[in-house]
Amino acid sequence: PRCRFFSFELNEMASGHFAACNSEDVSVLTNPRVCLQVATKTFTLDESLQWMVVMGLPAMAFSKEATEMKAETQKQVLEKEKLAQETFHTMVTIIVCVATFVTVFSACLGILVARAVSNPLKQLGLRMHRLESLDTTMNASALTFRARNRVHIQEIQEVNEGFFRLTRSIKGFARFVPETVVQNMVSGDRRKRGLHVDSRIVTIMFSDVKDFTSIAEHLSAQDLILTLYMYLTEMTRIVERFEGVVSEILGDGLLVFWNTPNNVENHPAKACAAALAQQQGLSVLNEHLAGLTLPQLSIRVGIHTGKVLAGNIGSEKKMKFGCIGDPINLASRLEGLCKYYGVSSLCSGYTKVSLPPNLFALRKLDLVQVKGKREPTWVYELMGHAGAGGQATAGIQTPPCHPTATDSTRSATSFGLLALPTDSHKTGAQSRPSPRSQELAPVQPAIFCSEPLLPADPVQCRLALRYEQALIAFHEGRMSDADAGLDALLRDAPEDKAAILLLERVRARVRGGPQDPNWSPVLQMTHK
Secondary structure, three states: EEEEEEEEEHHHHHHOOOOOOOOOOOOHOOOOOOEEEEEEEEEEEEEOOEEEEEEEEOOHHHHHHHHHHHHHHHHHHHHHHHHHHHHHHHHHHHHHHHHHHHHHHHHHHHHHHHHHHHHHHHHHHHHHHHHHOOOHHHHHHHHHHHOOOOOHHHHHHOOOOOHHHHHHHHHHHHHOHHOOOOOOOOHHOHHHHHOOOEEEEEEEEEEEEOOHHHHHHOOOOOHHHHHHHHHHHHHHHHHHOOOOOOEEEEOOOEEEEEEEOOOOOEEEEEEEHHHHHHHHHHHHHHHHHHHHHOOOOOEEEEEEEEEEEEEEOOOOEEEEEEOHHHHHHHHHHHHHHHHHOOOOOOEHHHHHOOOOOOOOOEEEEEEOOOOOOOOOEEEEOOOOOOOOHHHHHOOOOOOOOOOOOHHHHOOOOOHHHOOOOOOOOOOOOOOOOOOOOOOOOOOOOOHHHHOOOEEEOOHHOOOOOOOOHHHHHHOOOOOHHHHHHHHHHHHOOOHHHHHHHHHHHHHHHHOOOOOOOOOOEEEOOOOO
């Protein structure tokens, strides 16, 4: 037997049309007469008769429960989908907010870390740049940076600490070697770090303290070191302001070069100006020494200009910056001649001809053949500045001074001078209590920092002209004119040692006779 199922709409059937309907439509649940579900079944009772059973029922009788379940399920699905969408949007919002927060936080953290790293590195870079020029304020600045700006990043702090130690070491090294030499080495000039020399025309200055040996015999070790410290500090300041390079400290003396290792314009004039500034600054220094009950100092200066070999000289393991050549010896001899002629500063004829005209007042003293040289050289006394106009015209101006707080308030205590032993056991030394038990008067910069170089005394210039006239007469063999001129000069300036010595030579020549074949106007020095 076969079973068949179909459905139709009553409304359509009434109009004569047969149309199937959807028994699962939700509308049949509210109108059971809209759609009918029909089931037929055919079966055979005997061989000749078949029966068909037809059953018609509203469609809702078959699918109401399923349809309601489907509707409920769809509703639940829609609710779940809505909830899922809301959850998705909420999650997206949370993720966006978290991502934004993380991004902003990371950016802020990155900026903070970058600043924590870049600021110290930037400061370090600036200090490295200043280190190349050996900035005199660098050491104090590094101390301030080290104390107040500790870096919390260990590696950078270690770099800062290492650089601070390097800075301190280089600054200390520059106190033993000329700063310009150290600066050339720090700047990366490989040639300046090895053995090398250049042929250069330089101006050399030798200076030392008059009668320092006898002065030292009457000072304790403590007072001796203090006196030297104050003197050398002031003299070094002066020559460096005139672009001089202090090559060596020779006990109580200085060896200074101009035009090496760096080029210096008008270096003969600057050397002479530095010599005058030293004499001028010494008067101020002596006031400080007098306040400390220390002896007064006088200096002698010799200046010469010539060609030398300048550079790093030495062996494979040990080198020093210096100059080699006969001009070095001549400058040293000129400093010694100051004592012979009773003057404070001498320069050679080679320096004199290199000076701008009418800049300095010079007295031609003598034609001298110093020990160790075959050729004589003219020597000149450096008397002072020629006048206010000459200084500006020549372009040699007194450099301004900018003393630091450390320079102007440094005391002997800070250098450990009070810990030095006394030398009262030394023969001739006086044992006396030091007036500097706790603190010392500050070492102030010399007065020349704010005033021009002192001009030469017009009276002394006129006397120098009379001396030179007598000197010319002596060299031309006019002994009577030379004798008369010097005799008159000594009546006006009885302490002029150079005039006294020249008058002795004039009269010795007269006593020797005019035909003496060994006579020469050149003064031959047999000692240094």
